[in-house]
Each structure stands twice: as C-alpha cells, then as structure tokens.
Amino acid sequence: xxxxxxxxGGELRFEPELGKLRCPFCGTxxxxxxxxxxxxxxxxxxxxxxxxxAKDAGFAQATDDSTDIQEDLVVFSCPHCGAELVTDKDAIxxxxxxxxxxxxxxxxxxxxxxPQMVIPFEVDKKQIEDLYEQYIQTKPFYPPEYSKAxxxxxxxxxxxxxxxxxxxxxxxxxxxxxxxxxHTIGDWIVTDxxxxxxxxxxKQAFDRIPVIASSKTPxxxxxxxxxFDYSKMVQYNPGYLPGFLAQRYDLDERKTFEVSNERxxxxxxxxxxxxxxxxxxxxITNAQIKPVLQGANYTLCPVYLxxxxxxxxxxxxxxxxxxTGKIVGNIPIDKKKRNRYFITRSLLACVVIExxxxxxxxxx
Numbered sequence: 304x305x306x307x308x309x310x311x312g313g314e315l316r317f318e319p320e321l322g323k324l325r326c327p328f329c330g331t332x333x334x335x336x337x338x339x340x341x342x343x344x345x346x347x348x349x350x351x352x353x354x355x356x357a358k359d360a361g362f363a364q365a366t367d368d369s370t371d372i373q374e375d376l377v378v379f380s381c382p383h384c385g386a387e388l389v390t391d392k393d394a395i396x397x398x399x400x401x402x403x404x405x406x407x408x409x410x411x412x413x414x415x416x417x418p419q420m421v422i423p424f425e426v427d428k429k430q431i432e433d434l435y436e437q438y439i440q441t442k443p444f445y446p447p448e449y450s451k452a453x454x455x456x457x458x459x460x461x462x463x464x465x466x467x468x469x470x471x472x473x474x475x476x477x478x479x480x481x482x483x484x485x486h487t488i489g490d491w492i493v494t495d496x497x498x499x500x501x502x503x504x505x506k507q508a509f510d511r512i513p514v515i516a517s518s519k520t521p522x523x524x525x526x527x528x529x530x531f532d533y534s535k536m537v538q539y540n541p542g543y544l545p546g547f548l549a550q551r552y553d554l555d556e557r558k559t560f561e562v563s564n565e566r567x568x569x570x571x572x573x574x575x576x577x578x579x580x581x582x583x584x585x586x587i588t589n590a591q592i593k594p595v596l597q598g599a600n601y602t603l604c605p606v607y608l609x610x611x612x613x614x615x616x617x618x619x620x621x622x623x624x625x626x627t628g629k630i631v632g633n634i635p636i637d638k639k640k641r642n643r644y645f646i647t648r649s650l651l652a653c654v655v656i657e658x659x660x661x662x663x664x665x666x667x
Contacts, residue, residue: 316546319424362389366400396549402417405545416551417541424605424625438630446637462603464516468563474592475504476575480582503575512563514551527631528624556599564594
C-alpha cells in the first residue's frame with residue numbers, strides 16, 4: 304500500500320515535526336484525517352503477494368536490515384517499481400531499497416494484527432543527529448566506529464509493538480515491624496525491643512502498563528526508554544507509518560500479561576509499605592494480591608534503533624525514544640584511546656613536576 308500525493312503523485316511520508324503527511328517532491332501537506340481523500344491507496348493483489356519465504360525465493364538477507372534471522376525472512380513486491388522487498392515476517396512497514404518508496408504492508412496489519420493505538424514519532428532524523436552527537440560527547444573513549452558520521456545512516460526509525468495493560472490489584476500485606484528504645488533506670492541502661500504485627504489491605508488501579516510485544520527486541524532496553532507521553536496516543540492510522548519501519552507483535556497478550564502483573568505488584572507492595580513508616584526494621588511476612596485484567600491495547604510506539612557489531616562482549620543496541628529523545632544503551636570503550644589518554648596525562652604530569660623541580664633548583 305502506497306500513499307500518493309494528489310498534486311504530483313509522489314510518495315507521501317509522515318513528518319514528525321509537522322505531525323502530518325508530506326510530499327517530499329512538491330511539499331504538499333495533508334492532515335492525518337485527510338489521507339483517505341488525498342492518498343491513492345494501491346491495494347495490489349494480496350493473494351499473489353502474501354509474503355513468500357525468502358529462502359524459497361533464493362534470498363538470504365533482508366533488504367531493509369529488519370532482521371538477520373534467515374528463517375524469518377519473507378518477500379513482497381514493491382507496488383511502485385515491482386522490485387523484491389525482503390523483510391521480516393512481522394514487518395508492517397518498510398521501504399523499497401531500489402526506488403525508496405515507503406510501503407505499508409497492509410495485509411500484515413489486518414485482523415488480530417491491526418494495532419488499536421499508535422504513539423506518533425515526534426523526533427525527526429535531524430534531531431536524532433543532534434541528540435546522538437550530544438550523547439556521544441559524554442563518552443570520551445567511544446570507538447571511532449561509533450562516531451556520528453559512521454552511524455547516523457544506520458539508525459532506523461521503527462514503530463515497535465507493545466501491549467498496554469490496564470489492571471486492578473486488590474489484596475492484603477502482612478509485615479513485621481521492629482523498634483528499639485533505650486532509657487536509663489538508675490545505673491542501668493535498658494533497651495526495650497518492640498515487635499509489631501502490621502496489616503494493610505487495599506485496591507490500586509493501573510493504566511497502560513507497557514510491555515514489549517516483540518521477542519526480537521531486548522526487554523530491558525525498552526523498559527529503560529520509558530516513559531512515553533500517553534496523552535498523545537491516538538487511534539491507529541496507517542498514515543503515521545510511511546517513511547518508517549514497523550513491526551507487528553509476535554508475543555500476544557497472554558504471553559506478556561505476567562510481565563505487567565509483576566510490575567504492578569512491585570508498585571502495589573511499595574504503596575502499601577510506604578504507609579508502614581517509623582520502624583527500624585520491616586519484613587514482609589505474607590502477601591496475597593489478586594490481579595484483575597481490565598483490558599489490553601495493542602499499540603505501536605516510536606523508537607530509533609542502532610545495532611552495532613563492535614564487540615561480542617558488549618551490548619550492541621542503542622535505542623532512542625522517538626517521542627521524547629531519551630537515549631539508552633552501552634557505548635563500548637576504545638581501550639587504545641583510553642590508554643593514550645592516560646599515558647598522555649601521565650607524561651604531562653611528569654613534565655610539570657620536572658619543571659617545578661628544576662625551577663626550585665634554580666631558586667637555590
């Protein structure tokens with residue numbers, strides 16, 4: 304499915320800075336609710352293009368860098384130039400490597416795989432360049448492979464699938480609290496040790512607990528990207544996708560519910576124990592908490608990803624929140640650069656010390 308400009312026929316792209324679809328050729332802009340009237344949606348023959356296995360078609364590598372797992376590669380045809388697009392089997396949006404046409408693979412986002420909500424990108428690629436430059440300057444020993452010039456084209460904007468869980472928790476917590484008091488009776492110092500049984504019960508509602516719904520994306524990195532501004536979440540509109548990659552979920556709500564429950568229970572217990580102040584020691588002795596699922600929304604969230612293969616002992620992923628610009632990830636240390644730095648500093652220190660010693664002798 305393509306999004307065509309009504310004026311010149313060019314391929315529209317979603318522009319985060321504008322929050323609109325824009326034609327890069329003639330500059331015509333379209334509001335998101337206008338795309339049905341102003342975009343020419345090419346619904347080509349889905350039955351003939353349901354995504355052939357790349358292996359059967361003789362392909363061993365993705366054309367859009369969406370995955371390096373050969374078994375997960377499928378092939379679609381570009382509706383603009385007819386070239387083969389080799390991508391991940393869970394891809395919703397990509398672009399043709401030959402004509403650069405942004406593509407929304409609509410049959411990949413239909414039925415149960417159609418997202419309910421989307422958080423649009425707000426940070427564009429130019430802002431990403433500036434943010435990455437600021438970030439890398441805080442890592443003085445970064446390898447040259449991680450310089451902005453070497454990585455900026457490798458950073459991909461992608462909508463990743465999340466489940467947003469609404470939960471109600473209720474239950475009770477029992478704890479044992481201890482206090483000590485010291486006082487004097489005549490010549491004696493007396494310490495009283497008090498042990499208290501503490502009971503708390505209550506209810507707590509949780510809205511939009513995000514859980515990554517892709518098994519191919521590190522959960523810890525996605526957790527660290529939070530928070531997203533949910534006030535800007537909107538009903539899913541495929542018009543937000545052109546110009547970006549997008550993936551559908553491969554972990555359904557049943558497989559990810561327990562993750563949201565664990566997060567909610569940690570917060571619930573913390574809320575309860577926050578009311579147990581004033582004890583020198585506090586130990587939870589019993590907790591019975593019952594979760595009730597209120598709903599789960601399948602949502603696409605904006606993320607920029609950079610995968611690097613610098614050192615197998617280091618995390619290779621750097622992730623950037625496509626709404627807020629928050630950056631998480633590990634930059635490896637270039638040991639040669641670090642060693643040169645400290646050797647240079649040591650030599651300079653030696654020179655200064657020798658100069659001071661020499662100056663001292665001259666004064667004698």
